[in-house]
Amino acid sequence: MELERFYRIIRFFGICMIFFSFFWAILKSSNHSERRPSFAKAVSLYTDEKYQEALLYYEKAISQDPDFIHAKRGRARTLMQLGRDTEALKAFDEVLGLDAESAVSFANRAILEDRMGLYARAIEDYGKAIKMNPKLGEGIDWFTRILQNRKEPGQTLSKRIEVLRDKIKLNKKTLQ
Numbered sequence: 001m002e003l004e005r006f007y008r009i010i011r012f013f014g015i016c017m018i019f020f021s022f023f024w025a026i027l028k029s030s031n032h033s034e035r036r037p038s039f040a041k042a043v044s045l046y047t048d049e050k051y052q053e054a055l056l057y058y059e060k061a062i063s064q065d066p067d068f069i070h071a072k073r074g075r076a077r078t079l080m081q082l083g084r085d086t087e088a089l090k091a092f093d094e095v096l097g098l099d100a101e102s103a104v105s106f107a108n109r110a111i112l113e114d115r116m117g118l119y120a121r122a123i124e125d126y127g128k129a130i131k132m133n134p135k136l137g138e139g140i141d142w143f144t145r146i147l148q149n150r151k152e153p154g155q156t157l158s159k160r161i162e163v164l165r166d167k168i169k170l171n172k173k174t175l176q
Contacts, residue, residue: 038064039071046074051081069099076105080112088112103132107157119164126157126164 042057055078061071076091092109096102110125130137137158155163 036061036065036068036071039068039074042071042074042078046078046081049081051078054078055082069095072098073102073105077108080108085112085116089116101132103129103136106132107136110157114160114164119168123161123164123168126161130157130161 038057038061042054042061045051045054045057055075058071058075058078061068062075065071072091072095076088076095079085079088079091082088089109089112092105092112095105096109099105106125107129110122110129113119113122113125138156
């Protein structure tokens with residue numbers, strides 16, 4: 001009889017802990033959005049590919065909290081999506097000046113540099129990103145592809161470095 005009572009008490013505390021952690025997670029996530037509604041709106045617009053509107057909300061979030069690195073990162077990505085490459089490059093430089101440990105920001109800046117034809121700089125940034133987070137060199141996983149509705153895995157960063165090195169070699173040969 002005592003053992004059965006003991007198990008009921010343990011079960012009760014276990015169930016209480018599950019509910020407590022569930023409500024704590026809800027509470028924490030709702031506070032985050034309430035404190036930064038402009039940022040939450042910007043992320044939502046970016047996800048919906050409404051980049052011009054998203055940029056306005058990222059700018060608003062930055063004006064409300066000038067040290068908010070996530071808003072600055074979002075602004076840089078949004079500028080890149082809008083094709084405002086020079087501004088995006090400056091924005092990524094600012095982000096990396098504030099957070100030099102962001103492998104994803106190095107990878108994003110490398111993609112931008114690649115698109116701008118700055119191949120040597122892109123190779124360097126791709127390399128930094130992969131060194132910081134080796135998983136980035138492997139490309140996106142199957143789950144992310146499903147979430148982003150991508151049928152093909154796409155080119156990995158490691159493969160892209162090889163392609164860019166070949167381009168640089170080819171360019172040097174044609175200049176000679």
